[in-house]
Amino acid sequence: xxxxxxxxxxxxxxxxxxxxxxxxxxxxxxxxxxxxxxxxxxxxxxxxxxxxxxxxxxxxxxxxxxxxxxxxxxxxxxxxxxxxxxxxxxxxxxxxxxxxxxxxxxxxxxxxxxxxx
Amino acid sequence: xxxxxxxxxxxxxxxxxxxxxxxxxxxxxxxxxxxxxxxxxxxxxxxxxxxxxxxxxxxxxxxxxxxxxxxxxxxxxxxxxxxxxxxxxxxxxxxxxxxxxxxxxxxxxxx
Numbered sequence: 010x011x012x013x014x015x016x017x018x019x020x021x022x023x024x025x026x027x028x029x030x031x032x033x034x035x036x037x038x039x040x041x042x043x044x045x046x047x048x049x050x051x052x053x054x055x056x057x058x059x060x061x062x063x064x065x066x067x068x069x070x071x072x073x074x075x076x077x078x079x080x081x082x083x084x085x086x087x088x089x090x091x092x093x094x095x096x097x098x099x100x101x102x103x104x105x106x107x108x109x110x111x112x113x114x115x116x117x118x119x120x121x122x123x124x125x126x
Numbered sequence: 127x128x129x130x131x132x133x134x135x136x137x138x139x140x141x142x143x144x145x146x147x148x149x150x151x152x153x154x155x156x157x158x159x160x161x162x163x164x165x166x167x168x169x170x171x172x173x174x175x176x177x178x179x180x181x182x183x184x185x186x187x188x189x190x191x192x193x194x195x196x197x198x199x200x201x202x203x204x205x206x207x208x209x210x211x212x213x214x215x216x217x218x219x220x221x222x223x224x225x226x227x228x229x230x231x232x233x234x235x236x237x
Contacts, residue, residue, distance in 0.1 A: 053170065053213075055224060055225065106223055115223070115225060117170055117171070122167070
């Protein structure tokens with residue numbers, strides 16, 4: 010149980026295009042999903058917290074108009090990187106927290122590797 | 127100062143060795159602590175939570191020193207399959223389950 014999927018697993022795009030990444034909780038409901046970014050040899054950095062049915066909370070320094078987050082259901086959150094540039098190339102990972110419980114383990118998706126040419 | 131600091135390594139050890147990783151955190155009000163394991167190009171996976179009393183899971187022992195804001199992970203009888211990056215993770219108080227990750231310590235176990 011507690012499986013989180015991401016799609017696509019990797020994507021290559023041209024500079025200036027937009028890329029949408031999906032994060033799904035497959036066998037549980039997730040009121041909260043988190044989006045992280047990881048550059049090579051660096052730690053995972055939280056970008057935003059996505060709450061079902063409400064606006065995402067962005068971390069300091071993360072542009073909300075560039076990284077659009079939609080959490081329309083208890084099993085799906087999407088991250089859209091708008092007008093992607095080479096510096097946005099990174100490993101994007103989502104995680105999901107099981108609904109209705111106190112702090113517990115976050116379950117991570119397998120990640121999406123984005124390369125912007 | 128980073129919120130969570132780790133020695134990046136790499137630690138190169140032979141099979142069967144005992145290896146210890148350390149981590150410090152800056153927010154003294156932090157309440158929850160974890161060790162995650164991340165394989166190359168994969169997502170992190172929870173290895174174990176860290177409790178004030180210390181806890182053990184098989185070959186792995188985690189300890190927390192709140193006074194020194196220090197967390198450790200001890201791996202005994204290292205296996206080749208233990209080769210990975212070990213991430214020290216902290217949930218700061220009031221962070222609504224927000225996790226702060228260290229940059230990780232890389233372990234390479236060789237035959």
